[in-house]
Amino acid sequence: MIKAKKKKSFELAFDSYLRPLLRSSFSNLFGRGIEAPPKKPVIFIANHSSWWDGLIFFYLNKYFWKHDIHMMMHESGLTRYPYFRFLGAFSINRKKPKDIMASLEYTEQLLKEGKSVVLFPQGDEFHQESRPLTFHNGVIYLLERCPDIPIIPISLYYSFRHERKPEVWIDQKKEFYVQDISGSKRKEKTAFLEAFCTEQLDELKGFVVAEQTEAFQELRKRRNR
Template sequence: MIEAKKSRLFEKAFALYLFSLMRRSFTRFLGQGIQEIPRQPAIFIANHSSWWDGLLFFFLNRTVWKHDIHMMMHEKNLKKYSFFRYLGAFSIDKQNPKDIIRSLQYTEDLLKQGKSVVLFPQGDEYHQEIRPLSFHSGIGYLLDKHPEIPVVPITFYYSFGHEQKPEVWIHQGLSLSIEEIPGTSRKQKSGSLQQFLTTQLDELRQKVIAENTAEFHDFLRKG
């Protein structure tokens, strides 16, 4: 596996580039429920439908959460976009069972060190309309090892509205303790989170279709 090689200097410089890139790429970045998570570490989980997902996590962490955050990323993509290592990305190779174990153990070590971790339990990018989201069981494994760490559910939805450039909508759900996630086994816990995130994504989708922006804040709006 490829370990993270986080650099504060690179993060600071990249943030300036990313914020400018986002303003050039999106009409709006609408967030609902985006708030600080005082308890650290945390496990963030999200649906995965775009190359942008990881960068949006970096943006929100930089502007709101301010955790020492690391992100699990498919090895082939991390090799292609190696700069993600300096933002805290590390790899997993789903085709190699031994590498999966090493990646999960590395994730455990990060959590033990008080660092927060981002997981995309679908494993790969899938079109945002595909259902079910179909989670792998790694999240269940980590919850079994670290039942004290909360799970923060995040959903992304990309849409073309009335402007030339697309917009992105994001919803941050309430943090979940292991007691609030139904099931007794790792597989059952993973399945419950899969259903929970699917429901959250579908609810977000309906708000996008209805253009219901009342509860959303545009993070790209100056000031």
């Protein structure tokens, strides 16, 4: 597996690139419940439908969460974009069982060192309308190994409305712990997460279709600090 190699200097330089990139690519970023988690470290999970997902996470962390964040990324993607290592990305190769375990053990190590991680439990990118959201068991494995670390579900939805550019809609739920997840077996607990995140994503889609922008904050109007 490919480990992260974070560099603060690169993070600062990348931010100066990312902000104008988001401005030129999206007409707006709408967020609901976006706030810094009260506890560190945490596991962020999200649906995965776009190449943009990771970049949206980097932006949210920079201006809202401010965690020492790391992100699991498919090995092929990290090989193609190796500079993401300097932002905290590390790899997983689901075609190799030994590599999967190595990535999970590395993730556990990061969490126990006080770092937060971003995981996409679907494993690969799927269209945002694909149902069900089929999750791998890795998140539950980590929660069982680190029961004091909370999980925070994030939903991401991309949509065109009345502008030339698309919008990003983001929903953040409150943190919860492995003991809050129903089921006695890992597979049952994973199914619970799938159902929870599917409901969260469908709820977010409902806000988007109804154009209920008043329930969201415009994330890019926040002053950069």
